[in-house]
Amino acid sequence: MVKMQLYVWSPALGAPSIDPKCIVIESYLRVLELDYTVVHANDPQTSPTGELPLLKHGATWIAGIDRILSYLVKQQFDANATLSPAEKADYLAYNALVQEKLYDCMLFTWYADMTNFVKSIRPTYAKLLSFPSRYFVPIQLKKTAKSRLAKYDVEIISDDTTLPENEKDEMKELQRTGWHQMYRLARETYHVLNDKLGDKKYMFGDSATTLDCIVFGYLSLHYYPDLAHNRLQHILKEEYPRLARFCDRFQQTYFSDQKDVEISEPSDDIPSLWRTMINNPRGFLSSIKDDAVQYMSSSDKKKKRSEAQLDFERKRIWSIAGGVTFLLAYIIYNGIISVEVVDEDDQYYDDDDNQDDYVYELDE
Template identity: 70%
Template sequence: MSTVQLYAWGPALGAPSIDPKCVIIEAYLRLLNIEYTVVQTNDPQASPTGELPLIKDGNVWVAGVDRILTHFSMRNQDANASLTPEQRAVYLAYNAMIQENLYDCMLYTWYADMTNFVKSIRPTYAKLLSFPGRYLVPVQLKNSAKARLAKYNVEITSDDTTLPQNEKEEMKELQRTGWHHMYKLARETYASLDAQLGSQKYMFGDSPTTLDCIVFGYLALHLYPDLPHGRLRHILTHEYPRLAEFCERFNAAYFSREHDVSTPAEDVPSLWKVLVNNPRGFFSNVKDDIVSYMGTDAPKEKSTAQIDFERKRIWSIAGGVTCLLAYIIWNGIISVEFDGEQGDFESWDEYDQEEVDEEL
């Protein structure tokens, strides 16, 4: 049996990965003792769907948590094989609740809390990413969080503003952006998980299942990051200590040793394949990013560091697009022909396909 390759975001903030979905899949592979190596790509565009985790299993590529779990269950490698029908129903219900509530609460603390974003989240992504992604991806993720949290009427500013100067100002700002609702949601979800766990080692008894991987994947990004405003960490540690102990127990059992790191496969899906297959969608996203970054709102007073960061980010967009266009033309993906005084791009109609779903 060939070794599986896991393409994932690298470890950060004290967790096995900065992305909870990547933690889930690595936990699942470790739980079932599936042989695998890790490719710390830190690049969602390495996936044909624009999301990580991504696995290569032999000649098969599978992206996304649910698809990967289904893939291995079809290979008769199912961590839920011992569950009763009633327990499987519980698993499905908790899985949906966790992926909705715990992820939203994490996004709120990372992106609506401007102190956490500026002092911890953005610098952490900057360390993981190369140029020009370190200036682009954090803001893309922030915009994605803004769209996802709109259902709670949570407010996330579209760009950096001057940080509050004291804790009282910060609390007023957080209350305005939906602080009470989101931490109430976190406590309600923690309470439900705590009740299911009870005095057991794992969610369904003495042996872990897929649900434990999912719970750990999301709680790890609540518990381990040492953020300036670590309220989720504080709530877990002081109000739901059994859940915190569960995380430590799972972490010790399945993440006590590092796994081998490998280089990307030669046939790994790439940004360029996404571009060739869907050029209009790709350049539409580039245009939206530039418009978002440049902004149309009235200028706000910003610190020297923030102004410097934004200047570098704008230059990164321009440089990235320029390099991209040069690469395309140089490699013959498109060609430019001049007839008299007019130049025409070859038609891209032949590449029109259904737009790839890109979610960071």
């Protein structure tokens, strides 16, 4: 069997990765005991869609959590193979809950809490990222979080004046009032997952499934990071110890030292945004125009798209726009005055015969 290569954000904050989606996919590969190596890419521009994780399987590249899971199932690597139809329906419902609610709560405590952002999150990303990405990627992530949290009427402002300065008194006040709607949302989501887990080892029994990988991926970044304000960690430990034990059990079983995998170098044929931009700048800029036109299409067409599709398109456009901005700034700063441009007839990929090898379709 061909060994897979997984591109992820590095471990950080006491968790297997600083990104929950990367933890989900690596958890899935480990649960199924698949043969793979890891590349600590630490740059979403590594991916053709501007997001990690990215999986290479033979000549095929797949980007994004949902597309990777779908691809692995199609390749008959299915962690849900033993589930009944009713359990598979439950999986879909809980999966949607986790990927939305737990992720939003994580974004809130990482980016809306300015103390956490300044003291913990921004410095952590600065260590993982290379120059000059360390200076603008954390700010870009914060802006993306602000946009996603807008539906909750969340403002990205300092919160230090709204709670007691003493941590013990602060936690008492937090437990008494919930303090903020996002912590109430976290509790509600924990409660649902806690009831689902019950006294079982995993969500559907004694064996880990895809849902366990997803729950662990997102919950681990609530539980393990020791942030300046570790409120989510405190709630899990004190109010939902069963979920805390689930995280520890999953981590010990699948991410112990004996389970470490080989760290590999990036592949030479990685279809990154940078490679496309350098090899075919005119085609690259043309793809930006096509993405923008598609995203700004009529409202009727937008209604037909799923929220996942719209989210994907927004991420891609912002990622590409950020890349172009950095490239132009680099060119101006270094006095570069000419760029080799290929003919208009050249395709987005160097070899038309290999186009099917790059899989980054929109989620259905």
